[in-house]
Amino acid sequence: MGVDEPDDEREDEHEESEPDVGGDAKKKKPRKKKKNKNKEAAEPFELLEDGQPTASPFWTPAPEGEFGNGGLPPQNEDWVDVTCVCDLAVEGMQVGEMIESSHFRLYDAMSAIEIMDPKMDSGYNNSEDMTLEKAEETGIVSSNLANEDLVAIIDQLLMYYLLWMEGHTIIQTCFCCLYLQDPARLLRPMPAFGAFVDAFLASCRRARDAVIRAGVFDDEDFLPTMFGTDLDVCVFSSDPKEVQKRLVAERSSLKKTGGAAAEAVADRLEFMGEYMLTLVDLLDAGPVNVKGSDGKLASSRLPYAADRLTNCLRLLERMEQSSVGSDSSEALRCFDPSINRKLLVPGPPRTVEPIQDPKVVFGMWTSHVHELTLCTSLHQRQMSEMLQGCVTFKDQPNILPRSVAQICVSEPGLARRLMLESMEQHLFPVEALQHCKKIAEPFVARCESLLLHLLKLAHSNNSRRFRRLAHVFADFNELQHEAWQLDEVLKTTFGANLRHARPCWVWIMEHCLQSMIDKLLLGFQLELYDEAELHMIYWYVDYLHGLRIYNLNELCYAKEQSQSAATKKKPASAQRKDQAPGPRAVNKPRNPPAALLLLEATQSAVRGLFRLLAFCLSQGLLRSPPASEDGLAQRFVLRFRVLSTSGCLTCLPIRTLSSPPSRRRLLWRVDLF
Numbered sequence: 259m260g261v262d263e264p265d266d267e268r269e270d271e272h273e274e275s276e277p278d279v280g281g282d283a284k285k286k287k288p289r290k291k292k293k294n295k296n297k298e299a300a301e302p303f304e305l306l307e308d309g310q311p312t313a314s315p316f317w318t319p320a321p322e323g324e325f326g327n328g329g330l331p332p333q334n335e336d337w338v339d340v341t342c343v344c345d346l347a348v349e350g351m352q353v354g355e356m357i358e359s360s361h362f363r364l365y366d367a368m369s370a371i372e373i374m375d376p377k378m379d380s381g382y383n384n385s386e387d388m389t390l391e392k393a394e395e396t397g398i399v400s401s402n403l404a405n406e407d408l409v410a411i412i413d414q415l416l417m418y419y420l421l422w423m424e425g426h427t428i429i430q431t432c433f434c435c436l437y438l439q440d441p442a443r444l445l446r447p448m449p450a451f452g453a454f455v456d457a458f459l460a461s462c463r464r465a466r467d468a469v470i471r472a473g474v475f476d477d478e479d480f481l482p483t484m485f486g487t488d489l490d491v492c493v494f495s496s497d498p499k500e501v502q503k504r505l506v507a508e509r510s511s512l513k514k515t516g517g518a519a520a521e522a523v524a525d526r527l528e529f530m531g532e533y534m535l536t537l538v539d540l541l542d543a544g545p546v547n548v549k550g551s552d553g554k555l556a557s558s559r560l561p562y563a564a565d566r567l568t569n570c571l572r573l574l575e576r577m578e579q580s581s582v583g584s585d586s587s588e589a590l591r592c593f594d595p596s597i598n599r600k601l602l603v604p605g606p607p608r609t610v611e612p613i614q615d616p617k618v619v620f621g622m623w624t625s626h627v628h629e630l631t632l633c634t635s636l637h638q639r640q641m642s643e644m645l646q647g648c649v650t651f652k653d654q655p656n657i658l659p660r661s662v663a664q665i666c667v668s669e670p671g672l673a674r675r676l677m678l679e680s681m682e683q684h685l686f687p688v689e690a691l692q693h694c695k696k697i698a699e700p701f702v703a704r705c706e707s708l709l710l711h712l713l714k715l716a717h718s719n720n721s722r723r724f725r726r727l728a729h730v731f732a733d734f735n736e737l738q739h740e741a742w743q744l745d746e747v748l749k750t751t752f753g754a755n756l757r758h759a760r761p762c763w764v765w766i767m768e769h770c771l772q773s774m775i776d777k778l779l780l781g782f783q784l785e786l787y788d789e790a791e792l793h794m795i796y797w798y799v800d801y802l803h804g805l806r807i808y809n810l811n812e813l814c815y816a817k818e819q820s821q822s823a824a825t826k827k828k829p830a831s832a833q834r835k836d837q838a839p840g841p842r843a844v845n846k847p848r849n850p851p852a853a854l855l856l857l858e859a860t861q862s863a864v865r866g867l868f869r870l871l872a873f874c875l876s877q878g879l880l881r882s883p884p885a886s887e888d889g890l891a892q893r894f895v896l897r898f899r900v901l902s903t904s905g906c907l908t909c910l911p912i913r914t915l916s917s918p919p920s921r922r923r924l925l926w927r928v929d930l931f
Contacts, residue, residue: 640680
């Protein structure tokens with residue numbers, strides 16, 4: 259096979275003489291020789307008078323005034339700051355527009371890497387990275403530390419431990435301490451520091467194992483990669499019992515020494531030991547075989563963990579008072595993240611900014627200990643509380659308390675017990691598991707599987723929970739149909755002894771509506787909603803709250819009726835009158851529980867926010883970009899598509915919100931039922 263000729267050479271072959279009008283053929287024109295694109299690069303350079311070449315094989319100077327495509331600006335021009343020009347252009351730009359010219363593109367500007375910039379060039383000054391040999395030569399690493407320096411180093415390690423739990427790498431946080439590069443050799447001359455490091459590393463191992471075991475972390479929560487470092491190293495021992503014995507011995511020695519600094523070191527040793535043993539008790543808890551004070555089964559080690567955490571809170575107060583601050587000690591030079599920079603992947607340098615204020619650090623530790631304390635009482639909580647994430651103390655907890663909580667609720671039998679207690683509160687007859695076992699047992703097993711999944715989502719971060727909640731509504735829809743069939747069987751089996759007509763369906767519907775509300779409200783925490791659609795979200799949340807209140811009113815009314823029937827028997831005519839209300843009547847309890855009152859108050863607050871936003875939009879007090887207002891219908895479909903396609907409930911169309919009569923009714927007299 260011959261080699262195909264280029265297209266440009268084929269075109270040249272057709273450039274032959276053509277007969278003219280008179281029939282005489284024209285002479286052939288000589289073929290034009292194509293310029294070789296690489297000819298300039300192949301030719302030798304011509305030197306100027308100063309000996310510099312006229313061209314470069316790597317770039318070609320652009321013509322004067324055209325330096326946007328790899329060329330350089332003319333010699334007589336300088337770079338000019340165009341920030342004011344860009345600010346002026348932004349004032350006249352609309353949403354979605356971007357500045358661009360023949361010599362400037364924002365995409366290229368964002369993708370550029372500035373060479374010799376320490377924050378962008380990963381290879382800049384890599385010869386100045388710290389090494390252990392250099393640290394020993396310069397005296398940064400010492401074999402004899404004063405108690406004041408030891409207090410500062412321990413506080414810094416405790417701060418980096420929390421940063422590791424916040425999602426930073428372990429080699430840029432805990433292992434940036436030079437003493438941890440070779441603890442067996444560097445810390446044996448300092449037994450107090452060595453005992454603390456043994457307890458510290460044991461806690462790190464337990465925490466990492468707990469996070470991996472629970473499996474509720476994302477990349478932004480926790481990085482389990484060790485980057486080649488050994489977390490199993492130790493100074494004296496890695497057994498928690500042996501470590502605790504050495505900590506007690508070192509504390510006794512420090513108390514004999516006396517002094518405020520020695521007492522501060524002793525408090526930190528005691529705190530680290532209590533924290534280490536707390537993780538051991540929480541994560542190595544035995545089977546649930548001991549009854550608590552409330553009569554419910556509890557783990558035998560959880561009370562010990564609660565006592566240790568209470569002692570940790572007491573020690574944190576004393577440690578905060580004796581802290582020396584991160585800027586007041588020269589010993590903090592032993593923390594240098596550059597020693598591990600070679601272990602990171604190539605790319606822009608990742609820096610971890612340490613927390614300088616000791617009050618902030620100990621405040622974070624206090625919240626962390628409180629969240630772990632909540633994990634010790636999870637077996638006493640109800641299912642509704644656990645589905646809302648009951649380990650939250652102030653803000654969203656870091657990954658460790660959520661992982662410990664997930665491990666605690668995953669104990670065999672706990673989820674089933676919580677679920678049956680919740681169903682019994684919704685007037686489900688427990689005897690149905692015996693009399694209707696053929697249909698009730700598969701339903702309970704499916705509900706238990708979904709409950710475990712919801713508990714795992716409750717201990718995930720907000721973004722992951724928002725994404726995964728969209729996939730549970732299909733399961734809720736299937737369980738609704740099964741619950742309806744089970745309720746029919748319960749009516750046939752129990753007859754008049756059934757306290758509520760639809761206990762299983764109401765129970766499933768309650769948790770389905772709660773999950774829908776949680777998903778919509780998570781969008782506020784994640785800042786996903788535009789200002790133009792806030793009233794739309796509140797309007798839909800108000801609708802979902804109304805459905806919950808309707809179902810719970812019927813449930814509480816049925817409870818009161820069953821209790822009154824147990825105490826005093828009514829005539830049959832009165833019973834038929836109570837059981838046959840009007841077509842639109844809502845049975846409300848005389849003494850509603852606190853949870854129902856709180857739900858009604860929440861609905862009133864949500865409805866008030868919706869009315870306020872709708873009024874401000876109608877009066878022009880709130881102005882949104884035209885693009886947001888024009889795309890409100892598309893946003894409505896996007897926000898509520900998951901709810902409408904699940905089949906769990908009848909979803910409201912956007913015309914209910916946008917039509918003037920409906921808007922007036924919703925603004926001044928919202929009547930959901």
